[in-house]
Amino acid sequence: MSRSTIFALASAPGRGGIAVFRLSGPEAGAALVRLSGHDLPAARKAVRVRLKHEGEDIDDGLALWFPAPASFTGEDVVELHVHGGRAVASALSSVLAGQGLAPAEPGEFSKRAFLNGKLDLTRAEAIADLVEAETAAQRRQALRQLDGGLARLAEGWRGELVRDLALMEAVIDFSDEGVPESLVGEVEQAVTGLVADMRGHLAQGMRGERLRDGIHIAILGAPNAGKSSLLNRIAGREAAIVSAQAGTTRDIIEVHLDLHGWPVVLADTAGLRDAAEEIEAEGIRRALARAEAADLKLAVFDASVEPDAATRGVMDKDTLVVLNKSDLDKNDPGGGAYPLAGHPVSARTGEGMDALLAVLEKEVADRFATAAAPALTRARHRAAVEECVAALTRFDPEAEIELAAEDLRLAATAIGRITGRVEVDELLDVVFKEFCIGK
Numbered sequence: 001m002s003r004s005t006i007f008a009l010a011s012a013p014g015r016g017g018i019a020v021f022r023l024s025g026p027e028a029g030a031a032l033v034r035l036s037g038h039d040l041p042a043a044r045k046a047v048r049v050r051l052k053h054e055g056e057d058i059d060d061g062l063a064l065w066f067p068a069p070a071s072f073t074g075e076d077v078v079e080l081h082v083h084g085g086r087a088v089a090s091a092l093s094s095v096l097a098g099q100g101l102a103p104a105e106p107g108e109f110s111k112r113a114f115l116n117g118k119l120d121l122t123r124a125e126a127i128a129d130l131v132e133a134e135t136a137a138q139r140r141q142a143l144r145q146l147d148g149g150l151a152r153l154a155e156g157w158r159g160e161l162v163r164d165l166a167l168m169e170a171v172i173d174f175s176d177e178g179v180p181e182s183l184v185g186e187v188e189q190a191v192t193g194l195v196a197d198m199r200g201h202l203a204q205g206m207r208g209e210r211l212r213d214g215i216h217i218a219i220l221g222a223p224n225a226g227k228s229s230l231l232n233r234i235a236g237r238e239a240a241i242v243s244a245q246a247g248t249t250r251d252i253i254e255v256h257l258d259l260h261g262w263p264v265v266l267a268d269t270a271g272l273r274d275a276a277e278e279i280e281a282e283g284i285r286r287a288l289a290r291a292e293a294a295d296l297k298l299a300v301f302d303a304s305v306e307p308d309a310a311t312r313g314v315m316d317k318d319t320l321v322v323l324n325k326s327d328l329d330k331n332d333p334g335g336g337a338y339p340l341a342g343h344p345v346s347a348r349t350g351e352g353m354d355a356l357l358a359v360l361e362k363e364v365a366d367r368f369a370t371a372a373a374p375a376l377t378r379a380r381h382r383a384a385v386e387e388c389v390a391a392l393t394r395f396d397p398e399a400e401i402e403l404a405a406e407d408l409r410l411a412a413t414a415i416g417r418i419t420g421r422v423e424v425d426e427l428l429d430v431v432f433k434e435f436c437i438g439k
Contacts, residue, residue, distance in 0.1 A: 003025065003026060004025055004101075004102050005023060005024065005025025005026060005027035005028055005031070005100075005101045005102070006023070006024055006025055006101065006102050006103070006104040006105075006108055006109070007021060007022065007023045007024075007031075007093075007096045007097075007101045007102075007103065007104060008021070008022055008103060008104035008108075008109070009021055009089055009093070010022040010079075010109075011084070013089075014084075014086070015084060015085060015086060016084030017083075017084050018081055018082070018083065018084050019081075019082050019083065019084040019085075019088065019089050020079060020080070020081055020082075021079070021080040021082065021089075021092060021093075021096075022077065022078070022079055022104075022109060023077065023078040023079075023080070023096070023101065024071070024072075024073045024075045024076070024077045024078075024104075024109055024112060025075055025076065025101075026075070026076060027099075027100065027101065028075070028076040028077055028078040029065065029067070029076050029078065031078065031096065031099055031101060032049075032063055032065065032078045032080075034099065035049070035051045035052065035053070035058070035080075035095070036049040036050070036051060036052075036063065037050075037052060040065050041063060041064075041065050042065070043065055043066065043067050043070070044064065044065070044066060044070075045064070045065075046062045046063070046064050046081075047062065047063055047064075048060070048061070048062055049061060049062065049063045049080075051080070051082070051092065053091075053095045058082075058088065058091050058092055058095065059082040059083055059088045059091075059092070060083075061080060061081050061082035061083065062080075062081040063078065063079070063080055063081075064078070064079040064081075065077075065078055066078070066079070069116070071118075072109065072113055072118065073109055073112040073113045073116060073118065074112065074113060074116025074117065074118045075112060075116065080092070107124075107128070110124045110127055110128070111124075114420060120151050120419035120420055120421065121418065121419055121420035122145055122148075122150045122151045122154070122381075122418060122419055123145070123146055123148065123151060125145070125377070125378065126142050126143075126145035126146035126150075127146065129141070129142035129145065129212060129377065130142040130143065130146060134256075134258065134263055135258045135261050135262060135263045136261035137211055137261045137262050137263065137369075138211060138212065138263055141208065141211050141212070141375060141377065144374060144375075145374065145377060149374035150374040150375070150376070150377070150381070150418070151418075151419050152374075153201075153374045154415055154416075154418040154419050155419060155421070157194060157197070157198065157388070157415050158412055158415045158416050158419075158421065160190060160194060161194070161388075161408055161411050161412035161415065162412055163190075164187045164190050164191065164408055165405060165408040165409055165412060167183045167184075167186065167187050168183075168184070168187055168397070168401065168404065168405040168408060169405060170183065171183050171184060171401065172401060172402060172405060184397050184401070187397070187408075188395075188397065191392050191395050191408075194392060195389055195392050195393065198385050198388060198389050198392075199389060201376060201385065202376075202382065202385060202386065202389070204375065204376075206376075206382070207367075207368050207369075207375055208375030208376050208377035208378075208381075209376070209377060209378060209379060209382070210295060210368055211262075211263065211368060211375070211377070212377055212378070213263075214256065214263040214264060214265040215262060215263060215264050215265065215295050215296070215364055215368055216264075216265045216267065216290075216293065216294045216295050216296075217264055217265070217266050217267065217294060217295065217296045217297070217298060217360075218267045218269060218287075218290045218291050218294035218296075218297050218298070219231055219266065219267060219268050219269060219297075219298045219300060220269055220272060220287060220291055220297055220298065220299050220300065220311060220314055221271065221272065221299060221300035221301060221302075221308075221311050221324075222271050222272055222273060222301075222302065222308040222310060222311055223271030223272075223273055224271070224302065225271070225300045225301055225302045225311070225324060226300055226302065226324035226325060226347045226348075227268050227269070227271070227300050228253075228268050229324075229347035229348060230298070230300055230322065230324060230345070230347040231253065231255060231266060231268040232347075233347045233350060233353055234255075234257070234266060234353070234357070235255045235257065235266065251270075251283060251286065252267050252268070252269055252270075252286055252287070252290055253267065253268040254266070254267050255267075255268075259357070259360065259361055259364060260361050262361065262364045262365065262368070264364065267290055267294070269283075269286070269287030269290055269291070270283030270284050270286065270287045271284075271287075272284060272287060272288075272308070272310035272311055272314070273308075273310055274310075288314065291314045294318070295318070295367070295368070296318055296319075296320065296360075296363060296364070296367070297314065297315070297316075297318055297319040297320070298319075298320050298322050298360075299311050299312075299314065299315050299319050299320070299321050299322065299342075300322045300324050301321065301322065301323055301324065301340060301342065302324060302325050303323040303324060303325050303326055303328070303338060303344065304325050304328045306339070307338075307339055307340050312340075320342075320343065320356075320359065320360065320363065321340055321341065321342030321343065322342055322343050322345055322356065323338060323340070323342040323343065323344045323345065324345055324346065324347055325346060325347075325348070326344035326345055326346050326351060326352060327346035327348060327349050327351055343355065343356045343359060380417070380418075381418055384414050384415055384417045384418050385414075385415065385418075387410075387411075387414040388411045388412075388414040388415045391407045391408070391410040391411035391414060392407065392408075392411050394407045395407045395408060395411075
């Protein structure tokens, strides 16, 4: 790891009441002494300082000193709280760079915290997720991960695998010294339990990942069914062009929403029908592709006419049926009940929208609410668990015990990637702790 001292504006750029600069590295304390003209203040105590360079005042603010290792990065850290004007930030940045400090790269403070053992990878990722969180559900998930829920889960799995691997190594290396043969059966039972536990987490689908990125909902239907009007009504603004002319929506229009704490990406799509015109046909192709990839679909029907076959053809278990134009008099085309059950609304007047949004919110919550157990929030977490399960599925001590031990080693390495702990030396510690080797 580089021993350079880095600095960065830790608060949002631009004009504001306060700007916070963070310095980390061996020269952080010396930089504060040069800027303030005084000795270092007491650790973790905010003190007022007048920052100067070559006799010229830069600003009057606060300074905090966090000596290593009791800091966020594990290095000497200084925080400077100054006024949030662009001129102050520019002057302070120039002075720090002139003193030999390096501008920090994106994520470099968190990276140093990880390399110094202050954070594991899941907690570092949680910090980024917390900064990016736009809804209450995203905030709650990030906080659970920052509190170490996912790290404890992964480390629990890895700890069991390291123990099982130690037992297998003992059976292999010390079979002549009275190691019980029942250890292999004990390991097999533990592996079976681990596989079941991991598959249970994988079976949750991609809930954690979807919650981070936003839950995708596609609005589908025939031309003039009222899809764009429905999008605008849900979004609360004119996000899509509404016209009586059929086929006006050619490309996908996305709106990002906070649906009572749930992050949602709502997409209006081209009307589904047989299109001879090339551009409209491409829009319909994209609409069908979005329907295939969506987490939920809103199939919108004009309740004043018979339901069209094209929209019915994309419906599945992940579809909510919306019967639009319920305010019209001709909402009974067959002389009886409408052929499809659904949620009656009027995108024009807003009638039925509260009920539809309540149903939509419940559907999202039921499908994507994370369980009490920590969620896998990134594709790399899922890949690591899948790789671990694959190795454990191959585990077969009856075929070749050495190969079975290697499968355990590969499984432990895979799961260790979640937190960033891929160590092998600790295996010896487990062996010496559980067996009186060398007696």
